[in-house]
Amino acid sequence: MSSIVIPSESLKDRVFNLVPPFMIVLVLLFWAYAPKAVTGNPWTLIVTSSAITVIVLLLEFVHERHSGWRMNAQEFFTDLFYVVLSATVIAWLSKTLAEDPLLAAKTALGISTTWMAQVPWLVQVMMVIVILEFGQYWMHRLMHNSTPFWLTHAPHHHITQLNAAKGAVGNPIELFLISLSVLALFDFDMTALFAGLNTLNVIATFAHANVKSNPPIWYSYVFTTIRHHSLHHSTDYENTRCNYGNSLILLDRIFGTYREGEGVLVGQDDRRRLSIWEQTIFPFQPLIDRIRGSRGVPAEPARSPSGQDGSGTGGAAAA
Ligand SMILES: [Zn+2]
Numbered sequence: 001m002s003s004i005v006i007p008s009e010s011l012k013d014r015v016f017n018l019v020p021p022f023m024i025v026l027v028l029l030f031w032a033y034a035p036k037a038v039t040g041n042p043w044t045l046i047v048t049s050s051a052i053t054v055i056v057l058l059l060e061f062v063h064e065r066h067s068g069w070r071m072n073a074q075e076f077f078t079d080l081f082y083v084v085l086s087a088t089v090i091a092w093l094s095k096t097l098a099e100d101p102l103l104a105a106k107t108a109l110g111i112s113t114t115w116m117a118q119v120p121w122l123v124q125v126m127m128v129i130v131i132l133e134f135g136q137y138w139m140h141r142l143m144h145n146s147t148p149f150w151l152t153h154a155p156h157h158h159i160t161q162l163n164a165a166k167g168a169v170g171n172p173i174e175l176f177l178i179s180l181s182v183l184a185l186f187d188f189d190m191t192a193l194f195a196g197l198n199t200l201n202v203i204a205t206f207a208h209a210n211v212k213s214n215p216p217i218w219y220s221y222v223f224t225t226i227r228h229h230s231l232h233h234s235t236d237y238e239n240t241r242c243n244y245g246n247s248l249i250l251l252d253r254i255f256g257t258y259r260e261g262e263g264v265l266v267g268q269d270d271r272r273r274l275s276i277w278e279q280t281i282f283p284f285q286p287l288i289d290r291i292r293g294s295r296g297v298p299a300e301p302a303r304s305p306s307g308q309d310g311s312g313t314g315g316a317a318a319a
């Protein structure tokens with residue numbers, strides 16, 4: 001009698017596999033049907049975005065993917081620092097240096113998209129997702145193929161474990177760059193805009209989370225999952241040159257950078273964990289080294305992309 005054990009998914013596994021699509025449906029229902037007094041409150045988006053992160057973080061304790069990625073106090077407070085930094089300083093910089101000038105240019109040039117009011121709500125949500133992700137995909141790919149950009153993105157690849165809020169962890173310059181978008185040029189319905197942003201929150205948060213959830217193919221064909229993104233965080237730099245889509249893995253399938261696989265050990269530079277300070281000065285380290293007169297700092301493979309464009313991986317900051 002042969003006794004081949006075929007690993008089978010437990011009921012718990014199967015339920016967890018459906019949690020990401022279920023949360024997206026909840027997000028859409030909320031923004032579509034919640035009372036105007038709620039959706040119109042300026043704090044609501046902050047509350048829903050935070051709730052998504054907290055819920056996924058809690059799920060890490062309920063159905064863990066890898067024990068090596070288990071949350072601890074150091075990781076928690078580092079992640080929290082970057083979540084707050086992104087929601088305050090980076091958001092302010094993005095609004096002041098990019099969004100406001102874009103809106104001013106839009107007004108000056110008389111650009112308006114009043115036709116947007118005729119576009120069905122769900123289509124508007126999809127447009128928000130595609131426009132944002134299209135920009136992030138190319139920015140992320142650029143970061144893996146151009147040394148100055150890579151120096152800003154590398155700190156995100158130095159994280160040594162994946163958790164719900166890890167998408168927010170990175171060098172501040174990278175966090176600013178990845179926050180840029182042309183969404184302000186379009187007159188989206190506000191609830192459609194926020195539904196799109198929260199949908200991306202759900203997808204990208206799960207794509208960085210230590211949750212044992214492998215959504216069905218109809219989800220993972222279009223949206224990025226932890227399988228795709230953990231491969232992007234591989235310790236082997238070449239394996240990071242793929243799966244650049246922060247939330248829309250479909251873009252990698254279209255532009256030829258999709259790669260199948262999964263990573264467990266994550267990090268760069270022999271998995272050296274960077275402190276917040278080291279992440280902040282990382283892009284300037286070559287210059288600092290040069291000023292100190294220490295010419296010929298060993299060219300660590302993780303510090304510069306290997307030149308050729310093409311397939312790459314990227315783990316965008318939550319970007
Ligand atoms: Zn990356």
Ligand SMILES: [Zn+2]
Pocket residue numbers: 156166167208229233314315316317
């Ligand atoms: Zn990442």
